Amino acid sequence: MPKPAPKTFAVKSFGCQMNVYDGERMAELMAAEGLSPADAADADLVVLNTCHIRERATEKVYSDIGRLRKHGDPMIAVAGCVAQAEGEEIFARAHVDVVVGPQAYHNLPRLVADAAAGRPALDTDMPVASKFGALPARRKVGPSAFLTVQEGCDKFCTYCVVPYTRGAEVSRAFAAIVDEAKALVDAGAKEITLLGQNVNAWADADGRGLDHLIRALDRIEGLARIRYTTSHPNDMTEGLIDAHAQVERLMPFLHLPVQSGSSRILKAMNRSHTRDSYLRVLDKVRAARPDIALSGDFIVGFPGETDADFEETLRLVDEVRYAQAFSFKYSPRPGTPAAEMADQIAPEVMDERLQRLQAAINRDQLAFNEASVGRHCPILIERKGKLPGQMLGKSPWLQSVHLITDARVGDMVEVTIESAGPNSVGGVERLRAAA
Ligand code: SAH
Numbered sequence: 001m002p003k004p005a006p007k008t009f010a011v012k013s014f015g016c017q018m019n020v021y022d023g024e025r026m027a028e029l030m031a032a033e034g035l036s037p038a039d040a041a042d043a044d045l046v047v048l049n050t051c052h053i054r055e056r057a058t059e060k061v062y063s064d065i066g067r068l069r070k071h072g073d074p075m076i077a078v079a080g081c082v083a084q085a086e087g088e089e090i091f092a093r094a095h096v097d098v099v100v101g102p103q104a105y106h107n108l109p110r111l112v113a114d115a116a117a118g119r120p121a122l123d124t125d126m127p128v129a130s131k132f133g134a135l136p137a138r139r140k141v142g143p144s145a146f147l148t149v150q151e152g153c154d155k156f157c158t159y160c161v162v163p164y165t166r167g168a169e170v171s172r173a174f175a176a177i178v179d180e181a182k183a184l185v186d187a188g189a190k191e192i193t194l195l196g197q198n199v200n201a202w203a204d205a206d207g208r209g210l211d212h213l214i215r216a217l218d219r220i221e222g223l224a225r226i227r228y229t230t231s232h233p234n235d236m237t238e239g240l241i242d243a244h245a246q247v248e249r250l251m252p253f254l255h256l257p258v259q260s261g262s263s264r265i266l267k268a269m270n271r272s273h274t275r276d277s278y279l280r281v282l283d284k285v286r287a288a289r290p291d292i293a294l295s296g297d298f299i300v301g302f303p304g305e306t307d308a309d310f311e312e313t314l315r316l317v318d319e320v321r322y323a324q325a326f327s328f329k330y331s332p333r334p335g336t337p338a339a340e341m342a343d344q345i346a347p348e349v350m351d352e353r354l355q356r357l358q359a360a361i362n363r364d365q366l367a368f369n370e371a372s373v374g375r376h377c378p379i380l381i382e383r384k385g386k387l388p389g390q391m392l393g394k395s396p397w398l399q400s401v402h403l404i405t406d407a408r409v410g411d412m413v414e415v416t417i418e419s420a421g422p423n424s425v426g427g428v429e430r431l432r433a434a435a
Pocket residue numbers: 053054159160161162197198230231232257259297298299328329330331332333
């Protein structure tokens with residue numbers, strides 16, 4: 001049924017940082033089309049930028065559609081990884097107007113026009129030509145900005161949907177990335193986080209890797225901090241590890257998911273690294289940058305995981321002492337090999353393992369924060385805190401820092417860390433860095 005062309009829009013992102021990046025770019029695209037941003041509750045067009053990684057993430061989109069339909073009749077576009085995975089089925093399951101995959105969202109204006117004219121509006125193509133060239137330039141961003149440099153995944157871990165929803169590994173061109181980084185800095189970014197499902201698999205046409213890109217960004221005036229995420233253990237090259245020793249603006253933080261401490265389970269996951277090869281990579285990284293903060297991802301209850309396998313995961317955590325880490329209960333995903341494996345683990349076993357793992361991670365997180373008390377470091381101020389005069393920012397080690405200051409968003413402030421909690425630290429200002 002035809003609908004009036006939308007005048008206002010809202011984008012809601014549900015997934016990883018790359019999904020958030022895509023959401024920002026879709027918002028910029030709709031604004032460039034002349035639509036004004038609005039709250040999701042009263043926008044004419046609501047873009048639900050979805051995630052398919054675990055069952056619960058996927059279900060969120062359907063409850064959101066129900067909620068939106070109960071209160072009004074906006075045009076609804078389902079974007080992101082659920083759109084890619086479920087495609088046309090979404091029209092059958094819910095009353096939505098547009099379905100657009102993560103490699104096709106540059107076509108959103110055309111799809112919205114089609115939907116307004118009452119024509120079917122679905123695009124889940126994965127074109128070879130990059131969508132990035134078809135997007136408007138970056139204009140207004142916060143002090144910490146994301147920049148997607150690599151998309152897709154060829155690793156095919158047996159539990160994971162990403163190779164299906166995002167397609168094969170593709171690296172964006174060096175020059176396009178450097179241009180976007182400069183545009184982000186001109187638009188106010190002080191920190192850039194390079195993003196990719198396997199960001200450290202980035203390579204240019206001459207086979208140069210992510211370290212080459214990091215060194216190029218290091219020459220951009222006005223950029224204070226460089227980060228990258230998410231990395232695969234097998235793509236931690238010597239060059240990238242060296243960059244951690246040599247590039248001052250590359251922050252001392254590494255998110256390197258391991259998933260399990262048991263080599264037997266890692267093999268069943270098709271991770272292509274072992275417990276030992278992973279720990280050897282961390283040794284090298286720590287030798288290059290002794291103060292580096294480590295982060296990881298874990299899955300508990302992968303099919304066939306025994307108590308002994310799980311104990312190995314706990315022992316790995318004890319050994320590494322992560323500064324922070326994410327842990328998830330295994331969620332069987334349609335179409336992935338692990339969903340068909342025998343020995344699926346009972347939910348109560350998963351619950352118990354997750355609790356024990358999270359207790360160990362929380363213990364180390366608090367210990368890391370406590371060990372940073374007394375440290376002097378620069379904080380990038382990102383937003384206002386809850387208390388009067390309070391601002392929130394990030395330390396080089398990606399800790400959330402709260403402090404009382406008259407500094408503004410985007411300022412760099414030298415602080416001494418003086419208190420620590422499980423999820424954040426408190427700082428006192430020493431002196432303001434010259435702008
Ligand atoms: N490319 C990254 C991250 C992929 S998704 C990597 O290789 O690690 C982010 C995290 O979600 C993964 O690291 C994994 O811990 C978790 N995850 C992925 N699939 C999952 C599933 N089926 N069930 C539970 N957690 C999952």
